[in-house]
Amino acid sequence: AIDFHTGTTGFEVTAFNIGEMGVPAVRTMLELYPVGQIFDNPVYAGVLHNAFMEAGIPSFTPEIGAARVLNPGMIALFVEGTMNVLKHHGILAGPMGRTAKDVRTYVGNSAFPILATAGGLVEFLVSLNERVEVGQKVAVQRNNFGEVVAEYASGVAGEIAGLRSDAMSEPGNPLAFILFNQPGPRGPASYPE
Structure with missing residues (x-):
């Protein structure tokens, strides 16, 4: 089963x-998409693909960019990957398209x-898919007078997976998510939305 999502508004x-x-059937499907990132995690409870997994049906969630934005290039990546999954399972015939092996x-x-720890306008110093290091500054936040009220740095080495697209932010709003590899055992993630 494939549970299609997008990012949230803003x-x-x-x-x-x-x-x-770690689930071979899921890994195969994940790797049939020519996308830049794979989040190897069951994520938080309540995601539909977890209900399928609990019922014994291999499942995963594609995240197709920003909500309410028509991005033909990104859509094409997920159409290509989904067609690969359908061909892999014998639902459709034809040659495979690009896969994770064909892209980084x-x-x-x-x-x-x-x-965000403050309110104000956010200026990002990084882009989506960009690699970042521990301590690298990723954003600066200014008040309406242009004064810096907060600076934000990465606490991990990884890749930018999400960025706030609204120019303004209040304290507590997510500004960025950085995909990284955490050593040791881990369970489902819990993230602010």
């Missing part, structure tokens, strides 16, 4: 898939949230 995300790479796909198992 928050743009990269072309990525969410699913458990970053696989991470956790997402590091950066939350």
Whole structure:
């Protein structure tokens, strides 16, 4: 089963898939998409693909960019990947399209949230899919007079998976999510939305 999603209003995300790479049938489907990132995690409870998994049906969630935005290039990536899955399972015939092996796909198992600590206009110093290092400044926030009220840095080494697209932010709003690899055991993630 494939549970298609987009980012939330005011928050743009990269072309990525969410699913458990440790489940062979899920890993196969995830790797049939020519997208830049795979989030190897069951994520939070309540996501439809987890209900399918609990019922014994291999499933994952494609995240197709920003909500309410028509992005033909990104849509084409997910159509190509979905057609690959349908061909892999014998539902459709024909040659396979590009897969994760044909593009640079970053696989991470956790997402590091950066939350606003102040209110004001946000200027990002990074872009979606950009690699970042621990301590790298990713955003500056200014008040209406142009004065810097907060600066935000990455707490992990990874890739930018999501950025707030609304220019203004209040304290507590997610500004960015960084996909990274957390060592050791992990469970479903819990993220502010």
